[in-house]
Amino acid sequence: MEKVLLGVDLGGTTTKLALINVYGEIIHKWEIATDISENGKNITMNIAKAIDAKLEELNEPKSKMLGIGMGAPGPVNFTNGSIYEAVNLGWKDYPLKDLLEVETSLPAVIDNDANMAALGEMWKGAGxxxxxxxxxxxxxxxxxxxxxxxxxxxxxxxxxxxxxxxxxxxxxxxxxxxxxxxxxxxxxxxxxxxxxxxxxxxxxxxxxxxxxxxxxxxxxxxxxxxxxxxxxxxxxxxxxxxxxxxxxxxxxxxxxxxxxxxxxxxxxxxxxxxxxxxxxxxxxxxxxxxxxxxxxxxxxxxLGNDAGVIGAAWLIKNRLNPS
Incomplete structure (x- = not known):
């Protein structure tokens, strides 16, 4: 498998994940349940486990992953990747980027889920x-x-x-x-x-x-x-x-x-x-x-339900390589 980006679309019920190449093409996609118990404290850990399990299933090393882009509900502090507030997840001033990077050992970038959908449509969709x-x-x-x-x-x-x-x-x-x-x-x-x-x-x-x-x-x-x-x-x-x-x-x-x-x-x-x-x-x-x-x-x-993960992949791709 070529070098890939991981796009994540975090929802209150399910979390969509996709391995996407640098051209915006989805290689593999799947979803997991979003565990909102205890104010969503298990979400980043569950995502990390899901990534590891999928890479093992595909017999691919983690070294092929360039980084993670995630769309999250609610307003996002784009400078540090924290969530100002996500009522349905129980988050307030939540350091999502830091926690995701610790759990996955990969660089991450976070933005609002609707923003990610917009980026997805701009990159590969109607826009x-x-x-x-x-x-x-x-x-x-x-x-x-x-x-x-x-x-x-x-x-x-x-x-x-x-x-x-x-x-x-x-x-x-x-x-x-x-x-x-x-x-x-x-x-x-x-x-x-x-x-x-x-x-x-x-x-x-x-x-x-x-x-x-x-x-x-x-x-x-x-x-x-x-x-x-x-x-x-x-x-x-x-x-x-x-x-x-x-x-x-x-x-x-x-x-x-x-x-x-x-x-x-x-x-x-x-x-x-x-x-x-x-x-x-x-x-x-x-x-x-x-x-x-x-x-x-x-x-x-x-792009339908794929807009969010494709936009998330675009954002991490361009954050890692702004040129």
């Missing part, structure tokens, strides 16, 4: 070739990564790119986990979309395909909503259009400030495809500045 890029991830929450001139924008306290906490509902907004109300995350995440759909069903004055599917025993989910919208259900389509309008509004603000070459939409919700992308683009055209809407293009992400 390939762009040095000014914004990536938005729509999943259980809404994350974001901002890249300017090929480098991640962190901000003074590691909170740059928190697109999910832009206020898009100024009156009567739903509470967000961040403590505010009306955040984009409350209307464009998978959970936020389900809430909007549930509200629409409660106010519906006539039958809908979505209601029929639920009565047949299907669980209300963003995936079911998009399926019904694709099938022509007017109630579902109205909810999707509403989500698209909120997201397009938020992205217009991002575009007006950053004027990136590309805005890439990823995460599980983006699997809806064009039925979501069309109202997003329509709203972006409506709300963005003329020069922005002519020069900034919106695309769906192409």
């Amino acid at each position: 390939e070739g762009a040095k000014d890029l914004v990536c938005v991830t729509l999943g259980t929450g809404v994350g974001g990564g901002v890249i300017h001139n090929g480098k991640i924008v962190h901000g003074i306290s590691g909170a740059a790119g928190e697109i999910g906490h832009m206020t898009v509902v100024t009156e009567g907004g739903a509470p967000c986990n961040c403590g505010k109300v009306g955040c984009l995350e409350t209307v464009a995440s998978a959970t936020g979309i389900v809430r909007l759909a549930s509200e629409a069903l409660g106010m519906a004055g006539e039958p809908s395909l979505l209601q029929e599917r639920i009565q047949e025993g299907n669980r209300l989910s963003s995936k079911l909503l998009f399926q019904c919208a694709l099938a022509g259900d007017s109630l579902s389509k109205s909810v999707v259009d509403r989500v698209g309008n909120y997201l397009g509004l938020a992205l217009s603000h991002v575009g007006n400030v950053m004027n990136p070459e590309k805005i890439v939409i990823g995460g599980g919700v983006s699997n809806a495809g064009d039925i979501l992308l069309e109202p997003v683009r329509k709203a972006f055209e409506l709300y963005s500045f003329k020069r922005v809407r002519k020069s900034t293009k919106i695309h769906l992400a192409t």
